[in-house]
Amino acid sequence: MRAFSVLYVLCVTPRQEISAWRPPVAGVVEVFHAHFTEHVYPMHVHDAWTLLIVDDGAVRYDLDRYERGTPSDTVSLLPPQVPHNGSPATPHGFRKRVLYLDMTQLDERFIGPAVDGPDLTDPILRRRVGQLHTVLANQGDEFEAESRLALIGDRLREHLRPRLVFGSGRPDRGIAQSLRDLLDERLREGITLEEAARLVHAHPAHLVRAFSGAFRIAPHQYMMSRRVDLARHLLLDGQPPGEVATAAGFYDQSHLTRHFKRVVGTTPGRYARTGAAS
Incomplete structure (x- = not known):
């Protein structure tokens, strides 16, 4: 078990x-x-x-x-x-x-x-x-x-x-969906807007507007919230916050802490104070 x-x-x-x-x-x-x-x-x-x-x-x-x-x-x-x-x-x-x-x-x-x-x-x-x-x-x-x-x-x-x-059909979101797929694929290592625009074949400003219009969230907010989600999973797996920061794509532990607290409402260290039973 x-x-x-x-x-x-x-x-x-x-x-x-x-x-x-x-x-x-x-x-x-x-x-x-x-x-x-x-x-x-x-x-x-x-x-x-x-x-x-x-x-x-x-x-x-x-x-x-x-x-x-x-x-x-x-x-x-x-x-x-x-x-x-x-x-x-x-x-x-x-x-x-x-x-x-x-x-x-x-x-x-x-x-x-x-x-x-x-x-x-x-x-x-x-x-x-x-x-x-x-x-x-x-x-x-x-x-x-x-x-x-x-x-x-x-x-x-x-x-x-x-x-x-x-009607269960989802609208074709075109380049917005392509950018979301790209952000999901590059969640840990990250990507610049210029590179994303080149891969999706769209102007950077148009790419941001299309994504924000389709999903009601800016691309950078989407990526950061996905990283926080990943950090939550890794913390529950027992990884220490310092390792989680790098594994989830953050610059360092303070970068993780700032965004984690903003989204979750507490710090990664408090969140990861674990008592595990088997």
């Missing part, structure tokens, strides 16, 4: 509490619990589905040009590769629990429907997601977690499938 990799981090400030771990459950990339009162997420993307519930307070966020919100009675499903931000919507902040799910749980067909309606008011789904979080904290209950995750996946597809009737 794979090791149960777990990380609990208690930040010294009373204004934020964070815990994150990677359970040995297929389909779950990461579990992330947080209490923030002031942290504001910049526009960023994930390479996984973000399944979010808020236990206290509320979060406001922007997704695909629209302002959204996550009161405590909803389940929010944010699709991969779609930029979003986030900030407290109440004076006392918010307490949230997040599951990051890979593409085996929901494939690309559901990205468009999730963008159109990410916030789901469904008490049954809300209860099941909360129950799954409880089970995922208990080593040895992986089979129960897999069973609960399967039911959640079915429930999510029930919500999203009717919207596919109105």
Whole structure:
């Protein structure tokens, strides 16, 4: 059986509490619990589905040009590769629990429907997601977690499938998509805008405008948020922050720390203070 990799981090400030771990459950990339009162997420993307519930307070966020919100009675499903931000919507902040799910749980067909309606008011789904979080904290209950995750996946597809009737085809984004593919391929080593423009056969300024227009995030923001995502995975694998900085494409550890804290809300060192059990 794979090791149960777990990380609990208690930040010294009373204004934020964070815990994150990677359970040995297929389909779950990461579990992330947080209490923030002031942290504001910049526009960023994930390479996984973000399944979010808020236990206290509320979060406001922007997704695909629209302002959204996550009161405590909803389940929010944010699709991969779609930029979003986030900030407290109440004076006392918010307490949230997040599951990051890979593409085996929901494939690309559901990205468009999730963008159109990410916030789901469904008490049954809300209860099941909360129950799954409880089970995922208990080593040895992986089979129960897999069973609960399967039911959640079915429930999510029930919500999203009717919207596919109105067209699941994704628009041809041309050079914007080509640049995104290139940034994904060169995530660790990086690339200059001039080289990217030459490879994609577009003027640099036009390339930036096309990417920002298609994906609602600037190319440099996209690349940096993807690097932060990669750093999170490597930290949960047990790599020290100094090594993670180089492996994830950052100039040095201070470069990693600056961007990591801006996106995640805490430093890599605190995030990586791990207690692992097998």
